[in-house]
Amino acid sequence: MLARRAVRTVGVCTRYCTRYTSTVGDEPELEDYEEYPSDKYKRSEEMIQRFLRVDHAGEVGANDIYAGQMAVLGRSKEAPLIQHMWDQEKVHRDKMNELIVEHRVRPTVLMPFWRAAGFALGAGTALLGKEGAMACTVAVEDTIVTHYTDQIREIIDQGKEEEFKELLQTIKKFRDEELEHHDTGIEHGAELAPQYKLLTKVIKVGCQTAIKVAERL
Amino acid sequence: MFASKWLQRIVGYKDCTSQSFSKVIRNYSVLSRNCPNQNSTSSLPGNSIRSVQTHNSEKGEDMKYDILEASLKHVKNHGWSDAALKLGIADMGLSEACISMFNLGGVEIALHYDKTLNEELEDMMAQQQDDRLPGSEPPPIAHFLKDAIKTRLELQLPYYDRWAEALSLVVDPKVVPRATEQFAHLIDDIWFYAGDKSTDINWYTRRATVAAVYGMTELFMIQDESPDFAETWAFLDRRLSDLEKMGENRLELEKELNNVGDITKAAFIIARNMLGR
Numbered sequence: 001m002l003a004r005r006a007v008r009t010v011g012v013c014t015r016y017c018t019r020y021t022s023t024v025g026d027e028p029e030l031e032d033y034e035e036y037p038s039d040k041y042k043r044s045e046e047m048i049q050r051f052l053r054v055d056h057a058g059e060v061g062a063n064d065i066y067a068g069q070m071a072v073l074g075r076s077k078e079a080p081l082i083q084h085m086w087d088q089e090k091v092h093r094d095k096m097n098e099l100i101v102e103h104r105v106r107p108t109v110l111m112p113f114w115r116a117a118g119f120a121l122g123a124g125t126a127l128l129g130k131e132g133a134m135a136c137t138v139a140v141e142d143t144i145v146t147h148y149t150d151q152i153r154e155i156i157d158q159g160k161e162e163e164f165k166e167l168l169q170t171i172k173k174f175r176d177e178e179l180e181h182h183d184t185g186i187e188h189g190a191e192l193a194p195q196y197k198l199l200t201k202v203i204k205v206g207c208q209t210a211i212k213v214a215e216r217l
Numbered sequence: 218m219f220a221s222k223w224l225q226r227i228v229g230y231k232d233c234t235s236q237s238f239s240k241v242i243r244n245y246s247v248l249s250r251n252c253p254n255q256n257s258t259s260s261l262p263g264n265s266i267r268s269v270q271t272h273n274s275e276k277g278e279d280m281k282y283d284i285l286e287a288s289l290k291h292v293k294n295h296g297w298s299d300a301a302l303k304l305g306i307a308d309m310g311l312s313e314a315c316i317s318m319f320n321l322g323g324v325e326i327a328l329h330y331d332k333t334l335n336e337e338l339e340d341m342m343a344q345q346q347d348d349r350l351p352g353s354e355p356p357p358i359a360h361f362l363k364d365a366i367k368t369r370l371e372l373q374l375p376y377y378d379r380w381a382e383a384l385s386l387v388v389d390p391k392v393v394p395r396a397t398e399q400f401a402h403l404i405d406d407i408w409f410y411a412g413d414k415s416t417d418i419n420w421y422t423r424r425a426t427v428a429a430v431y432g433m434t435e436l437f438m439i440q441d442e443s444p445d446f447a448e449t450w451a452f453l454d455r456r457l458s459d460l461e462k463m464g465e466n467r468l469e470l471e472k473e474l475n476n477v478g479d480i481t482k483a484a485f486i487i488a489r490n491m492l493g494r
Contacts, residue, residue, distance in 0.1 A: 037343035038336070041409065043402075056416065071482050072489045101414045104405070111417050123485040127492060 044103040052105040057214040059093040061118040068122025069133045108214045134185040135193035139203035141182035148175035285329040298323035327383040334372045335403045342410035361411045430456045
C-alpha cells in the first residue's frame, strides 16, 4: 500500500509540475492519468440512471400487462397474437435486466406496485373483450413509443451518441418493436372497444404519471 | 500593508492590494501548475491522481482536497474540528479565510477521510475482481461481505481514538444527507463487487440489511477492547449468519406470496368465465 502511494505521488507531480525531481528514488515514471482499478466499474451518470430506471420499470410492467391479458383471454382466438407480443416483451425485459446490472442503476422502489397495477390493467381491459385488450395495448405502446423517442432525442441533444452508442441502438430497436405492437393493436380492432377514446386517454395519463414517478423513485 | 506583502509572496503578484480573495484562490491553481517545488500537493501522503480526476470540474476543489488532507495530520491532537482545519490551512501557507470554503466545519475532514477510505476499499475490491482468473467462481457472498466490512473498518484504525467523536458529529442534521449518501454508495459498491445482480425489491432489502450490520459492527468496535478486535469479528459473523437465516425465511415467505398472485389470477379467471368469454 505504501509503495502504491509513493508511485501515485510521482504521477501527480508530473501532472502538476514540469520541472519535478522525483524524491522516491527508483519508482518508475507513470503516465499522466493512471487508471484506478475501480474506474471501469464506476456507476453510470445520472441521466442514464434515470432513463434505465424508468425503462426497466416500463418493460417489467408491460410484461405484467400482457400476463393479465393472457389470464383472461388465454383461451380465446386472439391468444396466439397476444402470446407473440408477450414473448417479444419478455426479450425486452431480459435485456433491461442486463442493462441495469451493467450500468449499476438502482431499480425503481415501487416495482411490486407497478407489477400489480400492470396485471390489473391488462386483466381489467381484457374483461371488456378482445377489443378492450387491443385498446389497452394501443394506449400503452403509444405512450412508450413517445417516451423512448424523447429519450433518444435527449441523448442526441446532449451529444452523447458515441458514448452511449449501444444503449441508443437498444432503445431504438425497442421503440420500433413497440410501434409494431401499437400498429398490431389498431389492426385487430382496438378502435372498436367500448369508449375507446376515453379508455385510451385514461390509460395514457396513468402511464405518463407512472413514467414520471418511476424516473425518480 | 503587511497582509499585502504576505499575499505578494504567496501569489507572486506585484500588486496584491486590489486583488479580490477569489482571484487569490484561482491563482493558487495557476501557481501550483507553474511552480515546481513550492506546491505542497506532492508531499502530502495519500494525495493522488484521484483528486485531479474526480475534482477536475472546479479548480477550487483540488485545493479543498489538499487542505483536508493536510488537516488530517492534526486530527489526533485537535479532533475533527475547525482548529484542525485552521492548522491544515496554515500548513498549506494559505490565508485563514480559506476556512469559509468548508460550510460544515471540522466534520468535513471526517467526511473526506471517510470518502478516501471508501475509494480505497473500492480499488481493493476492483483489483481483487480483476485478479480473479476468468473461469473461476466468485467467493461466496457471506464470506465476501465479511471480508469487505472487516477491511473497511480496519482501514479506519489509524484514527480509532477520534472515531467515536466522528460518529457523534455525523448525526447533525446538516451533515446527515452527505454522510448517508456516502455510506449508501459504500454499501452499493460492496454489494456490486459481491456479485449482486438483483433487479427488484431485493436490491433495497439487501443494501438496507448490510448497512444495518455495518452500522452495528462499527458501534460495537468502538467499545471493543479485545485483542485484535476478535470480539468485533465474532459479532460480525453472528450478524451475517442472522442475515442468511432471514434470507432463507424470506424465500419461504415468497413462496406463500406467490399463492396470493395465483389467487388474484383465479379471481380474474372466474370473472371471465362468468362474463361468458
